[in-house]
Each structure stands twice: as structure tokens, then as C-alpha cells.
Amino acid sequence: GGFIPPIKSNGGNVGNVTSRIGGKCDDALEDSTKRCLDMLCGPDGELPEKLRNLEPRLIEHISNEIMDRDPNVRWDDIAGLEHAKKCVTEMVIWPLLRPDIFKGCRSPGKGLLLFGPPGTGKTMIGKAIAGEAKATFFYISASSLTSKWIGEGEKLVRALFGVACCRQPAVIFVDEIDSLLSQRKSEGEHESSRRLKTQFLIEMEGFDCGSEQILLIGATNRPQELDEAARRRLTKRLYIPLPSTEARAWIIRNLLEKDGLFKLSKEEIDTICNMTEGYSGSDMKNLVKDASMGPLREALKQGIEITKLKKEDMRPVILQDFKDALQEVRPSVSLNELGTYDEWNKQFGSLA
Numbered sequence: 217g218g219f220i221p222p223i224k225s226n227g228g229n230v231g232n233v234t235s236r237i238g239g240k241c242d243d244a245l246e247d248s249t250k251r252c253l254d255m256l257c258g259p260d261g262e263l264p265e266k267l268r269n270l271e272p273r274l275i276e277h278i279s280n281e282i283m284d285r286d287p288n289v290r291w292d293d294i295a296g297l298e299h300a301k302k303c304v305t306e307m308v309i310w311p312l313l314r315p316d317i318f319k320g321c322r323s324p325g326k327g328l329l330l331f332g333p334p335g336t337g338k339t340m341i342g343k344a345i346a347g348e349a350k351a352t353f354f355y356i357s358a359s360s361l362t363s364k365w366i367g368e369g370e371k372l373v374r375a376l377f378g379v380a381c382c383r384q385p386a387v388i389f390v391d392e393i394d395s396l397l398s399q400r401k402s403e404g405e406h407e408s409s410r411r412l413k414t415q416f417l418i419e420m421e422g423f424d425c426g427s428e429q430i431l432l433i434g435a436t437n438r439p440q441e442l443d444e445a446a447r448r449r450l451t452k453r454l455y456i457p458l459p460s461t462e463a464r465a466w467i468i469r470n471l472l473e474k475d476g477l478f479k480l481s482k483e484e485i486d487t488i489c490n491m492t493e494g495y496s497g498s499d500m501k502n503l504v505k506d507a508s509m510g511p512l513r514e515a516l517k518q519g520i521e522i523t524k525l526k527k528e529d530m531r532p533v534i535l536q537d538f539k540d541a542l543q544e545v546r547p548s549v550s551l552n553e554l555g556t557y558d559e560w561n562k563q564f565g566s567l568a
């Protein structure tokens with residue numbers, strides 16, 4: 217770098233990490249990278265064994281982009297899915313909180329698969345698990361490993377599991393896991409993606425038998441693409457379906473109440489819920505967003521300027537706003553896709 221600080225920094229405690237990265241001289245490392253390595257050092261000031269042979273910039277990427285210290289989703293933010301919440305609490309949260317009890321016969325599987333249509337709360341559940349279990353949350357999209365990290369995916373995977381190991385208890389959430397552990401042997405399957413898959417399975421194997429407090433959650437909209445090896449490692453498989461009528465009502469109420477915009481009657485909510493059969497949680501959120509624009513659009517149509525508009529001049533969100541929004545926001549999941557999930561659930565799902 218060309219910039220030389222006017223006061224020579226003695227580095228404070230970001231100084232001497234030379235010994236910690238496999239004897240390689242780290243004078244060339246950015247301060248941000250050094251700080252990041254420092255935070256991962258043990259009480260002895262040494263970098264844990266697992267991280268010593270990893271590239272510092274990958275460790276930094278994991279710490280800054282993949283690791284989320286405060287996922288900030290609570291169980292109560294998630295509509296419906298009572299069954300999934302109950303299963304998850306017993307299967308993975310308790311074991312993370314009380315490893316001393318959950319060993320031997322009670323030792324849990326370390327892999328959980330959440331499958332179902334997109335936008336139904338799988339990522340939210342992953343974050344809530346981390347929150348409830350006071351675990352560090354790591355989020356990675358498997359497709360980014362193959363697209364964005366071409367040729368480096370393997371190294372990034374090693375760094376991911378390495379850092380998670382130092383941040384236990386940890387939850388590693390792998391979105392679109394089908395793209396990593398697919399059974400399809402596409403003709404063009406590159407050597408590199410095969411190696412990536414192998415590396416990933418090796419890492420999973422590594423903590424599966426150990427006493428590590430790490431949970432791997434895979435999420436997918438295409439469970440049928442997973443191969444046998446993937447299914448074997450993701451021992452618990454929970455179907456996360458579209459929201460029920462009650463869950464949809466809850467999402468509408470919850471989002472509008474947060475903004476103080478809720479004025480709908482029970483009957484009106486029922487009407488909206490009947491018109492939104494097949495909408496996902498994420499579709500519902502988009503619907504509420506669009507409907508909540510109704511009062512604003514109407515005020516502006518009456519010629520009030522946006523800069524002069526007073527909040528108290530706007531009417532609450534009404535049923536007609538939702539009817540209008542329903543023309544704009546269509547469900548994103550098709551009926552025949554749902555059949556596929558049901559079938560897969562019957563065959564491979566836990567507690568179907």
C-alpha cells in the first residue's frame with residue numbers, strides 16, 4: 217500500500233502475528249486482516265492449529281462476510297411452523313445448550329436439512345436457532361461457492377469450518393445446498409466442483425464424530441436433487457411448507473402493527489387470507505408492502521405534494537389496498553411443485 221501513516225504505529229496488539237500463520241511473514245498483511253486473526257487467537261496469543269495453514273484473506277472474508285454475530289431473529293418473528301419449531305428445539309437447540317446431557321445415546325445428529333418452497337422461513341429458522349442456542353451464525357450460499365469463488369471454493373470451505381471450529385457453539389447455514397451436493401452428474405461437471413463437494417463432505421465428516429458444538433443446516437428448494445451421501449449426513453430433514461391461513465393472517469397483522477398501520481377487521485383479514493392461498497411468507501411480505509403504498513398513492517393522486525404530505529393525513533391501509541396489491545403480487549410457488557415436496561417428505565422427511 218502507498219499510504220504511510222504520519223505516526224508510526226507500533227501495532228498495539230495487532231503486532232506480532234508472524235508466528236501464527238505457519239511461520240510466514242505477515243508484514244504485508246493489512247491491519248484489518250491482522251485484527252481479524254488476533255480475534256481468533258487463543259489465550260496464549262497463538263492462532264489455533266486449524267487456522268494456521270489457511271490463507272489470512274479467506275479467514276478475514278469468513279469473519280467479515282459469512283459470520284454474523286447477531287442474527288437477530290427470534291422464534292416469535294416466525295409465523296406458524298409450530299411443528300418445525302418444536303422439533304428443532306428438541307433436536308438441535310437443547311443439544312447445543314447442554315452438550316453434557318446430549319451425549320452417548322442422546323448424541324444428536326450434526327446435520328439438519330430444511331426443505332420446501334422458497335420464501336417460507338428456512339433462513340429465519342437457521343438464524344433463530346443460532347440466537348436461541350447462543351451460537352455464532354455462519355451463512356453461505358452454496359451457489360456462490362461455485363460461481364463467485366471459482367477455483368477457491370475448497371479453500372473457502374476449509375476456512376469456513378476452521379473459523380466455525382474456533383467460534384463454538386456454531387451454526388453453519390448452507391443455502392441452496394443442492395447445488396453443492398447434487399446427485400446430478402452433469403456432463404460438464406468440472407473437476408473443481410467435484411473436489412469442492414468432496415472437501416465439503418470431508419469437513420462434515422470431521423465434526424460429525426467429534427465433540428464439536430457445530431450444527432450444519434442445509435436449506436434447499438430442490439431436495440430431490442440431493443444424493444444419497446448428502447441425505448446420509450443430513451440426518452434430520454424437516455419440511456418447511458407454505459404458511460397456513462392463520463400464519464398468513466399473523467404475517468399481515470404483525471407487519472402492519474409494527475408500523476402502526478393496522479386497522480383491518482377480522483372479516484377483512486379473513487377475506488385477504490382466502491385470496492392468498494398458495495402465497496409464501498415472502499410473497500405475503502411483498503403483498504403487505506405493496507398494499508401499504510395504497511394510502512400514499514391515493515393522497516398523492518389528490519394532488520398533495522410528497523414534500524407537504526403529513527402522516528396524519530394518510531388513511532390506514534384498507535381491504536381495497538390489498539385487493540389492488542393482489543393484482544401486482546402473484547404467488548411465486550406453483551401447485552405441482554408442492555406435490556414434489558410432499559412426496560419427498562413422505563419418503564425421506566423426519567417425522568412426516
Ligand code: ADP
Nearest residue numbers: 293294295334335336337338339340497498501
Ligand atoms: P427461505 O430461506 O425459506 O427462502 P426466508 O427465511 O429467507 O425464506 O424468508 C424470506 C422473508 O420472507 C423473510 O425475511 C420474512 O420477511 C418472510 N417470511 C418467510 N417466511 C416467514 C414466516 N414463516 N414468518 C414470517 N415471515 C416470513
